[in-house]
Amino acid sequence: MTVPLRVALAGNPNAGKTALFNALTGASARVANYPGTTVERREATVLVPSGEAVSVLDVPGTYSLVARSRDEEIAHDALTGRLGGERADVIVSVVDVTRLSRSLYLTLQLLELGRPVVVALNLMDEAERRGLRVDVALLAKRLGAPVVPIVATEGRGLDALLAAVRGAAGTESRSPQKTLAAEDLAAVETARAALGSPAAPAVEGEALFYLTSGAGLRARLEPSARAALEPLGGPAFSQRLIAARYALIGQLIDGVSTATAPPGPDRSRRIDRVLTHPVGGLVLFGGAMLVLFQAIYAWSGPLIEGVEAGVGAVGEWLAARLPDGAVKSLVVDGLLAGVGNVLVFVPQLVMLFVGIAALEDSGYMARAAFLLDRVMGSVGLHGRAFLPLLTSFACAIPGVAAARTIEGRDRLVTMLIAPFMSCSARLPVYTMVVSAVFADAAPVLGLSFGGLVITGMYLLGIVGALFTAWLLKRTALKGGAPSFVLELPDYRLPRLRSVGLHVLRQTRAFVVQTGAVIVLLSVILWAAMTYPATALPPEERAAVEARAGDDAEGAVERAQAQHRLAHSVAGRIGHAIEPLIEPLGFDWRIGIGLVGSFAAREVLVSTLGQVYGVGSDVDEGSVVLREALRAAKTSDGSAQAFTPAIGLSLMAFFSLAMQCLSTVAALRRESGGWPWALASIVWMNGLAWLAAFATYRAALWAGL
């Protein structure tokens, strides 16, 4: 089989690049991240009508190839083959015909790379609607490259585009001549010779890339080339170059695009008058978020129950067929529980991805960022950080995923603070503690004391998030409020196919990549809570039987489970970390709960149920567990083991701690590796320890 033709799609955000990619490849694309980055790499190999195989790479959307941000650097490197394999045989420059001059800026840079370029003139239907007539042949002649009109969302013009791509393979491109001062032209020639050789100089694009990029990028050059480039380029050169490119674009499009009718009323501007109205816009935004969270939180409920019921049914089916013993326990309590932990997130994620895709495709996301930029900017975040943080009140996993709509390092800041938002898994813990220790507390100003405490925990999480963002923006991820130079795209009706493909790809990537880690970690945790298996000593067994009377069998079973857990690896860890958590008021029993809650926070409730000997079938409202917690004595039997001070301390810890393996797995995937995921564990748990310590001491001081 011959090597498929490699085609790279490049274009501005919103130019329809992804629509073209979808139209060419359908659902077959593989989604991965570029190594060590948060930038998604989409690639697919398809058979074109002639039977030939073509591999299509979707390059990150960018306005320019100058490497000012990591994303732009990746776009450049992906096109030139510095990143992840071979360079493209043909570059398709996707151009929004309704924004011709701005779109051609990137096209000029692509032509400078010397690779064959085919211009896909997208949104021709929109141009017709606006009465724009475009002289395609004239534009092609002036650019010196084939230009093919297409409507990507409807799949129009694709055959002609593919034919042009095949025809262009193997040719060379040359950018139309810009008007630059003699000294700048000389600098470009010097750089070309230094980057290649005097006999075979590097292409113009390569020279311009290094002349306009920061010093950091030049570090990857050979010392001799670096020295030759040292006195060249710089900010003033960059600005002259940008102006020269735009001057050239002015000449190129002169007479190419003509209005055949006077421009009608701008539909998008009319919609904006309502949607970004200072008051009405915020109200509508609130409404949109309400619907989204209803979907994530409530409408996914039946689906989640369905998943849980399905996993439970499979568990019972397996349990009935496998012989009792270690294998059965591993499969049912370890593996299947792990798979369940992955699948249970899928309904919420699907709802979120549908919502985000619809908001993005319609063009509304840019307006929401416009509305909220002032608020988010005050803590150094981008207007777009709002949605991921709000989402994280339901669950940090979709929250971390929602940060994808943000660019660069601000995406990382947003992902790292998202898990501070009190997610729905923390609520059972808050509820359990409050009902155990504050059930009889007098209302304050007519408000339930427990409710106030829980509100305080939500606020504590928000404070932790803002503090962390503030700190990150001043240290590791330094940089002022991210520049907010945001294009307002025209409103478009989201396409069902586009939204569907987006949701399918994102969900598949989550299940495959994050899911594998979650399952693995769940199995490890199961082993820690199960082994070594120890039997209840006969004398204790007899004592339990004597005490229990009627329900001897159940009591012995519970005592056996309690004994086994206490002497398991997790139990031993609980004992071992007792000195560490003692300052927070916790004993080893809560220690086991903490270890167990790393699978998922709400597991604390059932783990404490086991540790305190009421069985594992308890929920946060359980009267039995509440009574058991209140009755529990310290190891020497002298004092109450679970006081209000300890309860507050425990809640403060849960509010800030990173205890969710699934979130860690999501962070690892989204941040492109372990370092940030591990840093997040250390930082959040350290902060949680300090907060719990301060809370415990303050509560003791207050006499609680």
Place this chain on the structure above:
Amino acid sequence: MHLTQLALEAPSRVQRVTGDDSLAERLMEMGLVPGAEVRLLRTSRLGSPIEVEVQGYRLCLRASDARRIEVG
């Protein structure tokens, strides 16, 4: 005079973008080059961000960034 001081909807031309950092380059690459026609379409209630039209499309900027664009 800079961009935020323009009357709403009044056409004007970019004179220059001040500063030599990456933001200046970013603004120019988005089409705010000397000579380009630009209109202020809207300022949000708190004065930032603002919305402008340039190169036939609409762009949001923070007021603090827009002050670096001299027009006339």
